[in-house]
Amino acid sequence: MRLATFTSLVALALLGAVAPASAQTFVFGAQGEPVQFDPAVITDGISSRITRQVFDGLVKYKGATTEVEGALAEKWEVSPDGRVWTFRLRPNVKFHDGTPLDAAAVVWNFERWWKASHPQHDNQVKAGQTFEYWEAQFGGFDDQSIVSAVEAVGSHTVRVTLKEPQAPFLANLAMFVFDIASPKAVERWGTDFGKHPVGTGAYRFVEWKPNQEVILEANPDFWGPKAKVKRVVVRNIKDNSQRLGALKAGEIHGMEGLNPDDVAVVKGDANLQLLLRPTNTTGYIAFNYKVKEFQDKRVRQAFAHAINKRAIVDALYGGTGMVATQFQPPALWGYNRELKDFEYSPSKAQALLREAGRAQGLSEITWDDGKKEPLIFWYMSRSRPYFPNPKEIAEAMAADLAKAGIKTQLQTTEWAVYLDKRKNGQVPLYMLGWTGDNGDPDNFLCYFFCQPGAAREGFYTNKPLADVLLRAQKLTTLADRAKLYRQAEQMLHDDVGRLFIANNQPPLAFAKRVRGYVPHPTGSEYFNTVELQ
């Protein structure tokens, strides 16, 4: 009898239906484990998803765009020469630890990022961290930086002086890395601040259970629109299918990292909805210019005409891809709408090869030093938003090339080795891509083409292109800059410097009852607009 009772109790406990997540808690399924939550030193999207909820920057991106609007800074002005920026801070804003957000706190944050001797900079570097984004966006530390002074000119006014105008300055400041942290908390925790983040955001940090989840709760004193759900839990579910399973089972409310094949599954499920992140990512094929054959523009044109991008996008992106005609995705303001893409035409490709003296096609290449080898086309071993199915996409492209008489051998290697080989300019033909950080065209184009001849970019040398890009970096009027970026795209296209294959709108899946989730092109979204119905 006792055994029977016990058994039925256990059975009852075990088979009691899984409790649906409460309406006050929004549970999001992430693809992996965060690194830590100090926005100044992290670089990954999984960690920044959390820090975006806990911290605010001086400025932020507006809705789903990369236009900049005020956040902790209510308004700002810039001097006519584009060098002096004055930010007026929102009054009465407090960090989660109760300390005030004032000019002194903002200056303190800037100095921490900028000055290598700052105790809270130095300790991080000694612990192996780097202020990588500050270095990349603002030219380096101390005297190397484009920033020459940051001062408090009143209790709530901050003045930043630059050595020379920097066009993407505001767009840079809106990046998650430049969110403002509580100086008191950083000083208290030192290098452990990343485990005890304190900002001014709509949510405050509660707990991080390693390999499991991060728990946040609504900040009742938030300066902006108050969070609609009281609690946020971000669960780490590594496997894409398993994450979708958890969503279907009602254990989580939303997720990222959907397999392209599962897009249809989500669309076909009456309880789920699909949201697409506005495209901010481009996949490309790059040539190595140490390969003699690729130095001939007609050969590169033959490649451009041989690949059927439309068919690839239609078949392998689960309906979320778009054909790319240039490096910048269409949402960027430097995008060149006039640019006419190469048409898909195997016969044209063959004609171009014939013209280049390769009537028999191309299957072997010659390196600069005379070494000959079969043409190896390197494809990525890891899925990225711009190439969600790299192997299948590479196979499709290789088949297209073969139709035009270009015979490639597909090869891949472990991701780290792949990046290594690419960085050292050791691969003749390879796939890769880019996801934008801040919505500025400079962030797409300059990293790749401002240093002509870099091994990392397959030794591609286009000095006039680099000049245009460097000029665009220094102008302050958007219209003038946009013109230069459009020109740059045309130059890149005319030279067939690289083949741009596809943009993707990475899909996100949600339960039907989730409302107000606004996917952002940079991948960092605010959860305070989310509600559960």
Add this chain to the structure above:
Amino acid sequence: MRRYAIRRSLTVVPVLLGVSVLVFSFVHMIPGDPALTMLGERATPEKVAEVRARLGLDRPIWQQYVLYFGNVLHGDLGVSVVRGDPVTTDLLRRFPATVELALAAIVLAIAIGIPIGIGSAVWRNSLLDSLARLGALTGVSMPIFWLGLMLAWFFGVRLRVLPTGFRLESGTTLVPWTNFVMLDATLQGDWSALADALRHLVLPALALATIPLAIIARMTRASMLDVLSREYIRTAEAKGLSRRAVILRHALRNALLPVLTVIGLQVGQLLAGAILTETIFSWPGIGLWVYESIESRDYAIVQGASLFIAAIVVVVNLVTDLLYAAVDPRIKYE
């Protein structure tokens, strides 16, 4: 016996030393620069060099090993390359989750496997025996990840009766006194958390138990069949003992000896299987941790955890051997 125990224990030392050399070399033979993996697509060569120097990767490999082994002897498995946290601390925090899962799996495997094996042997060639053998064969050949996904899909997604992963429902706050969730829930008198933890344990334990269960069932059957044909069993039966007494008191005891060894060996299998099971069920133990660390090339964690797992397997095998000698007085190792 004592001499044997000492000698057998001493063999552990060279084994562990060898394991440490192997693990260290394998981890360093994996192609790809951990520094580059850490820094990603945007790394500058200077940054890569800086990180390599910080990790000591620019030194000769033997120097790296000597340094590492010295630290290991002091219980220091290094720091995570990605997060900078001490590996030993993280390891000890995650280990209870793996132990909880492995224990549940082995208990399940023994509790189901041994009775099936006995029944199969006693009613040899019956329908039950055929079904059990077929089941065992299927169990042994079933890939854990497939079975895990199917279990999660069927019980979690279709029927919605069991969770598809994790140790507790999202957002549950249970103070981690020991990190054994069920123990913590019991100690804190949080019965709903205990029931929740049990529910979460069912599917991963079942997935992980399948292979050992099948092996234990097959081994028990074979061993029972062997023992049942012995003369002393016939004598016992001739003496008029009940069938139940013959099987449980006389046959089973002797038949279980080889099963004990198999169970010991399964511990290694369980820890290996835990990598897959934990990944599928987002179970925050050592397996998931190692899997994620392999991906992020956090070689300090991979190295530390592999060494730790190897040490456990070696020690469990040692204990099994010693138990075997203790249980069966006929066995002498000279």
